[in-house]
Amino acid sequence: MSRLRTICLATAAAATIGSMGSAPRPAAAAPAGAQTRPTGGIQWFSRLKDGLAEARKTGRPILFLSAAPSCGGVPGVW
Amino acid sequence: MDRSFLSLTPVIQASRRFVCIRTLTYESPEEREFQRALFVGRSGDVENTTFCVLSPDGKQPITRAGRGIRQIFQSPDQMAEWMGKAADYYDDERKKAGEKAAAPTALPLSDSVRLGLNTAMADDLPLVVVYGATREAAARLEQAAAELAWKPEFIGKFTYASSEKAAELTPIDPAAKPGLLVVQPDKFGLAGKVLARIEAGASTEKLSETLRKGLRAYRPRALFGWEYLRAGQSAGAFWETRLPVTDFQEAQARERTRRFSAPPNP
Numbered sequence: 001m002s003r004l005r006t007i008c009l010a011t012a013a014a015a016t017i018g019s020m021g022s023a024p025r026p027a028a029a030a031p032a033g034a035q036t037r038p039t040g041g042i043q044w045f046s047r048l049k050d051g052l053a054e055a056r057k058t059g060r061p062i063l064f065l066s067a068a069p070s071c072g073g074v075p076g077v078w
Numbered sequence: 079m080d081r082s083f084l085s086l087t088p089v090i091q092a093s094r095r096f097v098c099i100r101t102l103t104y105e106s107p108e109e110r111e112f113q114r115a116l117f118v119g120r121s122g123d124v125e126n127t128t129f130c131v132l133s134p135d136g137k138q139p140i141t142r143a144g145r146g147i148r149q150i151f152q153s154p155d156q157m158a159e160w161m162g163k164a165a166d167y168y169d170d171e172r173k174k175a176g177e178k179a180a181a182p183t184a185l186p187l188s189d190s191v192r193l194g195l196n197t198a199m200a201d202d203l204p205l206v207v208v209y210g211a212t213r214e215a216a217a218r219l220e221q222a223a224a225e226l227a228w229k230p231e232f233i234g235k236f237t238y239a240s241s242e243k244a245a246e247l248t249p250i251d252p253a254a255k256p257g258l259l260v261v262q263p264d265k266f267g268l269a270g271k272v273l274a275r276i277e278a279g280a281s282t283e284k285l286s287e288t289l290r291k292g293l294r295a296y297r298p299r300a301l302f303g304w305e306y307l308r309a310g311q312s313a314g315a316f317w318e319t320r321l322p323v324t325d326f327q328e329a330q331a332r333e334r335t336r337r338f339s340a341p342p343n344p
Binding site for chain 2: 045
C-alpha cells in the first residue's frame with residue numbers, strides 16, 4: 001500500500017501539472033458486467049465497531065487496514 | 079485499486095478465515111484514535127494508511143503495525159501462508175475452549191451513503207444501498223441483505239450502505255423509494271445511478287436476483303492512475319475529509335489540487 005501511495009502522490013503531482021490547459025482524454029467505455037474478479041475480493045467491514053464485534057463473536061483474527069479513499073484530494077481511489 | 083497484495087487470490091482466500099476491517103482514514107475520531115494507537119508516522123500523527131493483524135479481541139497486534147503491507151510481509155504468497163497459520167492457531171484456541179467455529183453474519187456497512195459511494199468507486203464495485211422508510215425498516219432489510227452478503231456468490235462483490243434519510247439518497251436518486259438499490263458510482267464516486275432495485279419485504283430469491291441484475295449491469299471504471307487523477311482534477315472533483323489530513327505528503331498534494339481546481343480570481 002505504501003508503494004502504491006507513493007505512486008499515487010507522484011501521479012497526483014504529475015496530473016496537476018499535466019492537466020493545466022488540456023482536457024482529459026476520453027476513455028473507452030467498459031462493457032457492462034465486466035467484473036474483474038468472478039470470485040469476489042476481500043469483504044471488508046468499514047466500521048471499526050462492527051468489525052471488532054464480529055471478530056469477538058467469531059474468534060477470528062483481524063486483518064486491519066486504514067486507508068483514505070482519495071489521492072491528492074481526488075475521490076474514488078486508494 | 080491495490081493489486082499488489084490484497085487483490086491477489088491467495089490473500090483473498092486466506093482473508094475468508096479472518097474478519098477484515100478497513101476503516102477510512104480522516105473520517106472518524108474514534109477510528110483515528112484506534113489507528114493512532116497502532117502506528118504513527120514521522121510527523122507523530124496518523125498517515126494515510128496503517129496495516130496490522132490483530133487478535134480476535136482487537137487488543138493484541140500479532141504483526142508489527144506499519145504504513146503498508148510491504149513493511150510486514152515479503153510477498154502475497156508469504157502473507158497468505160502466514161495468515162493460514164494464524165487462522166489455524168485461533169481455530170485451535172476456539173476448539174480448546176469448546177467453542178464452535180463461527181463466521182461473520184453482520185452486513186458490512188459503510189458509515190454513510192456518501193462514504194459508501196466513494197469506497198465503492200475506489201474498490202471498483204457496485205454499492206448496495208439499503209433504504210428504509212424508518213430505522214426499523216432499514217434494520218429489517220439490512221438483516222435480509224446480510225443473509226446474502228456472505229454467500230460465496232456475493233462475498234467481496236459489493237460495498238454496502240444503509241439509510242432511512244431521503245437526503246442521503248439525493249446524489250443517487252432524489253425520488254428514490256425505500257428498498258434495496260444496487261448503485262453504479264459515478265466517475266469520481268460522488269454520486270451514482272440505480273442499476274437494480276427491489277422493494278423492502280421481497281423474498282430472498284428476489285433480493286438475490288436484484289444483486290445479480292446489478293452485477294450484470296455494472297460497468298467497471300474506465301480510468302486508472304494518472305488519467306483518473308488528471309480527469310478528477312480537471313472536473314474539480316475534491317474529497318473533503320471529516321478530519322484534518324495529517325499525512326504531510328498527502329496534505330501537500332491536496333493543496334496543489336485545491337489550488338488548481340479553484341476558480342481564478344476575478
